[in-house]
Amino acid sequence: MLCCQCNENEATVHLTEVVGDKMKKVDLCEACAKAKGVSDPAGFALADLLLGLGASQQVEQSAGSEGGQLTCSSCGFTQADFKKTGRLGCSECYNSFADGLEGVLKTMHKGTRHVGKVPKALRRARDVSDQLKTLQKKLDKSITTENFEQAAVLRDEIKKLQKRLAEVAAP
Numbered sequence: 001m002l003c004c005q006c007n008e009n010e011a012t013v014h015l016t017e018v019v020g021d022k023m024k025k026v027d028l029c030e031a032c033a034k035a036k037g038v039s040d041p042a043g044f045a046l047a048d049l050l051l052g053l054g055a056s057q058q059v060e061q062s063a064g065s066e067g068g069q070l071t072c073s074s075c076g077f078t079q080a081d082f083k084k085t086g087r088l089g090c091s092e093c094y095n096s097f098a099d100g101l102e103g104v105l106k107t108m109h110k111g112t113r114h115v116g117k118v119p120k121a122l123r124r125a126r127d128v129s130d131q132l133k134t135l136q137k138k139l140d141k142s143i144t145t146e147n148f149e150q151a152a153v154l155r156d157e158i159k160k161l162q163k164r165l166a167e168v169a170a171p
Contacts, residue, residue: 003029005036072096121168128165132158 003011009029017024028036071078073096077089088094094101118126135158142151 001027003027003032005029005032070097070100125165125168128161128168132161132165135161 001011003009004027006029009031011027012030013028013033015026015028017026069079072089072093074092075089077093077096079097079100082088082093082097088097135154139151139154139158142148142154
């Protein structure tokens with residue numbers, strides 16, 4: 001097994017963190033383990049490895065530009081707490097640490113805004129419904145501008161999409 005840090009050397013140090021019912025594993029070679037201070041628990045931030053290299057440093061740098069250590073006004077969570085645990089204290093922490101977290105979140109997720117999950121059937125129905133709304137607007141505009149050839153084409157497309165929507169909605 002290769003080191004998850006350098007992806008070159010054989011991993012000889014294996015770390016496991018269990019939080020609740022979830023388990024996270026980090027495998028390091030001896031050189032990366034020493035560089036991260038794994039033998040010295042005080043100098044080792046598991047959050048850096050789990051969130052990606054430099055995650056807590058980004059938060060620290062954003063705080064350093066403001067001249068001190070950031071603290072959440074709601075829960076009192078500090079950047080040191082974030083570095084130690086790899087977690088934030090409350091929802092307000094995202095606003096308090098926003099500058100440093102944006103880069104971290106972009107590397108971890110597709111974006112910086114939570115959109116949730118949608119079941120496939122509902123997503124398909126929603127997509128078709130959105131297409132119908134767009135075509136209906138185009139149809140209205142075509143009728144207003146008296147472009148009846150275009151309106152006829154759009155009407156036919158709308159009928160096809162309405163059939164498709166009925167099929168998607170009733171599995």
